[in-house]
Amino acid sequence: MLSTIISGVIKGIEGQKVNIETGIGNGLPNFNIVGLASKSVIESRERIRSAIIHSGYDFPHGHITVNLSPASLNKNGSHLDLPIAIGVLSSTLVVNSMKAKAYAVIGELSLSGRIMPVDGVLPLIIAFREAGIKKVILPARNVKEASMVEGISVIGVRNLEEAIVAINNELSEGYTFHITNTSSEIIEEYDYSDIKGQEYANEHLLLPLPESIHY
Numbered sequence: 001m002l003s004t005i006i007s008g009v010i011k012g013i014e015g016q017k018v019n020i021e022t023g024i025g026n027g028l029p030n031f032n033i034v035g036l037a038s039k040s041v042i043e044s045r046e047r048i049r050s051a052i053i054h055s056g057y058d059f060p061h062g063h064i065t066v067n068l069s070p071a072s073l074n075k076n077g078s079h080l081d082l083p084i085a086i087g088v089l090s091s092t093l094v095v096n097s098m099k100a101k102a103y104a105v106i107g108e109l110s111l112s113g114r115i116m117p118v119d120g121v122l123p124l125i126i127a128f129r130e131a132g133i134k135k136v137i138l139p140a141r142n143v144k145e146a147s148m149v150e151g152i153s154v155i156g157v158r159n160l161e162e163a164i165v166a167i168n169n170e171l172s173e174g175y176t177f178h179i180t181n182t183s184s185e186i187i188e189e190y191d192y193s194d195i196k197g198q199e200y201a202n203e204h205l206l207l208p209l210p211e212s213i214h215y
Contacts, residue, residue, distance in 0.1 A: 003090035003097045006104040006133060007083035008124045009075050015120070015127030017104070019069040020080070022087035027063035033084070035068030038076040047078075047109045048085045055113035055160045060092050079118040082107030082137075085160060086167070100167050103155075104128040104136045113160040117141035125149040135172050137163055 005020040031045045052059050066084055068075045083105040090097040106124060108116040117139045128136055129152045138146055140156035147154055153172045157163045165171075 001091045001093070001097070003087050003095075003100070005083045005087040005090065005100055006128070006131075007080055007106055008104065008127050009073065009077060009080075010120045010123055011073065013123065015123035015125070016073065017127055017131045017133075018073070018075065018080075020083050020087045021067040021069060022084070022091045023065050023067075024060050024062045024088075024091045025065075029061050029063070031064045031066075033066045033068065035066075035071045036074050037068055038074065040078055041068070041075050041080055044078065044081045044084060044109075047081055047111060048088065050111040051081075051085060051109040051113040051160050052088065054111065057089065057094055058092075060088065064088060064091075077118070077120070078108040078116075079106040079120070079124075081109040082115060082160070082163060085109060086163060089164065095164055096168050099170055102135055102170070103167060104133045105138070105163070106136070107139045107157070107163070109160065115139045115157055115159055115163065121145050122149065125152060125154070128152060137166055 002021065002023045005022070006017060007020055008015050008017050031049070033042055033045065049059050066087060068080075086095055086100060086105055089095040090100050106118060106121070108118050110116060121138065121142045122145060125136060125146045126149055129149060133152065135153045135155065136146065137155045137157055140158050143154055143156035155166050155171050157166055
């Protein structure tokens with residue numbers, strides 16, 4: 001079965017929509033990614049295989065071909081992990097392929113199936129909105145940044161299983177799975193007390209963003 005998942009890449013400083021087409025056929029087990037994929041995208045095959053298995057699903061034993069379209073555009077970034085995994089699972093009927101067409105998907109996968117935050121979220125979200133996409137599934141830790149873009153619903157997920165649930169149950173309206181201790185994790189990760197000097201810059205880095213900022 002063939003499936004198509006919407007995602008995107010960064011070209012310069014702008015985002016561009018990418019279609020991820022996945023087909024699974026008979027033959028010796030193989031997993032190919034084509035369409036000017038960079039090394040980081042090619043390496044995603046092992047992350048995706050492990051994430052699917054550790055999330056409790058069978059990895060298909062056939063000839064898997066993933067095509068990143070348009071083929072003339074260089075594809076780079078670990079944020080394509082999640083949409084490729086969703087494409088594979090759509091082709092095996094774990095994910096509802098018709099419902100999946102309503103979403104754009106971005107996110108990096110760990111070997112356990114956890115979804116890691118990614119860079120370049122804002123230009124990708126803006127590109128999705130301009131392409132007429134209404135809903136985006138992305139890492140829960142990127143929801144706050146993505147929510148600055150008006151006119152598109154962002155759905156934050158923490159692992160592959162939650163992404164599947166979000167699609168199959170058609171979640172929208174800015175739904176985010178519960179995140180525990182997010183604020184304390186951020187404080188520990190970004191500790192500006194170690195920076196010596198630059199008091200003026202430190203002071204402004206610690207100021208909260210205005211609520212009225214939107215794109």
